[in-house]
Amino acid sequence: MQVTVKLFASFRAGRTPIQTCEYPSGSTVMDIVVQKGIPVQEIGIMLVNCRHVQLDQELVDGDVLAIFPLLGGG
Amino acid sequence: MGGVDAYLIAAQSDGLVSTSCQGEACRRFGVTFAEAEAAILTLGLFPSRYQRNRETISNEGQLALLQSCVAVIGCGGLGGYIVEELARLGVGRIVAADPDVFEEHNLNRQLLSRIDNLGEPKVAAAAHRVAEINPAVQLVPHRKALGVENGRELLSGVTVAVDALDNVQSRLELAELCRELAIPLVHGAIAGWYGQVATQLPGDDISIYLASAAGGSKGVESRLGNPSFTPAVVASLQVAEVCKVILGQGEPLSGRMLIGNLLEMEFEEIRL
Known part of the structure; x- marks a missing residue:
């Protein structure tokens, strides 16, 4: 299945900001996070097709996954 | 009269x-x-x-601004600019809460920090600054963190609350309190070149968008730090939201979050 992954803010450093790739059927958000080498503890908002999801969300063909780092400073 | x-x-x-x-x-x-x-x-x-x-x-x-009360929770990078702008705007009463004193590492970005006030409580500096800028504005200083116990008292009579905190747990508590008390909340958060703003009006719930995917309380700011300009940008966006909510004008960021990337100068709006 094909999934488009959009990375934002600091997650773009050393990675392609928007990339559509082939992933094994049944892949979760966590699988893609691991594959991209994104530190899980730095993740804030995750959206699939503009809807908020959790790390265990299974993806389907054509999904667009957006991952934002957690911004916690003030 | x-x-x-x-x-x-x-x-x-x-x-x-x-x-x-x-x-x-x-x-x-x-x-x-x-x-x-x-x-x-x-x-x-x-x-x-x-x-x-x-x-x-x-x-x-x-006159509506003069008769309003805005709670600024946190008087660090965001809070310093927010207090300054609210005072110049003419918001009549500012309730400021922060348990900390100024330290040397605040000088790179916190508007109210100075070489000669290191060690001074941040809320005391805020009160002093407001008195210098606008005598029509009263700043009520609380040298304590907002918590579940004192939150209701701190937010009593508040028109709008502003999230200028520096950790996820406190933000979630403030957002929950504001929902319970039906007080509009303007959220802001920063890390490095990046910042975000959202407004939780009564009936909204932004909490899932403030939380860490892995359950932690600190974001990427613990690695990236915060430079001088990011808090100024985000604080100004927050004050614009406060002003609109008080005046009942324009379109607040209710049901959406604005996420700014000052490195690539891109602003993303996500629907909540």
């Missing part, structure tokens, strides 16, 4: 009353600066200090 009104009408010029005449009205008639300001605005006049607000803020709007 009859004597005050007559004095102010005689003192005005082109519909404006100077700061010195406003102060003289206080001395002559035993009213506070804020009371004199309310009298000026009720007469359809403007304190001179607000003349460059021109058509952006009407006479009625300026």
Whole structure:
């Protein structure tokens, strides 16, 4: 299945900001996070097709996954 | 107030009353600066200090700001700029909460920190700064963190609350309190070149968008730090939201979050 992954803010450093790739059927958000080498503890908002999801969300063909780092400073 | 009104009408010029005449009205008639300001605005006049607000803020709007109370929770990078802008805007009462004192590592970005006030409570510096800028504004300092126990008391009578905190747990508690008390909340958070703003109006719930995917309490700011300009940008966006909520104008960031990337100068809006 094909999934488009959009990375934002600091997650773009050393990675392609928007990339559509082939992933094994049944892949979760966590699988893609691991594959991209994104530190899980730095993740804030995750959206699939503009809807908020959790790390265990299974993806389907054509999904667009957006991952934002957690911004916690003030 | 009859004597005050007559004095102010005689003192005005082109519909404006100077700061010195406003102060003289206080001395002559035993009213506070804020009371004199309310009298000026009720007469359809403007304190001179607000003349460059021109058509952006009407006479009625300026009076609404004066009669409002805004809670600024956190007086660090975001909070310093927020207090400054609210005071210049003419928000009559600012409740400021922060348990910390200024330290050297605050000097790179925190507006109210200075070499000669290191060690001073941040809320004390905020009160001092507001008194220097606008005597019509009262800053109520609370040198403590907002918590579940004191939150209701701190937010009592507040028109809008502003999230200028620096950790996820406190943000979630503040957002929950504001939902319970039906107080509009303007959220802001920063890390490095990046910042975000959202407004939780009564009936909204932004909490899932503030939380860490892995359950932690600190974000990427613990690795990236915070430079001088990011808090200024995000704080200004937050104050614009506060102003709109008080005035009932424009479109607040309700049901959406604005996420700014100052490195690539891109602003992303996500629907909540």
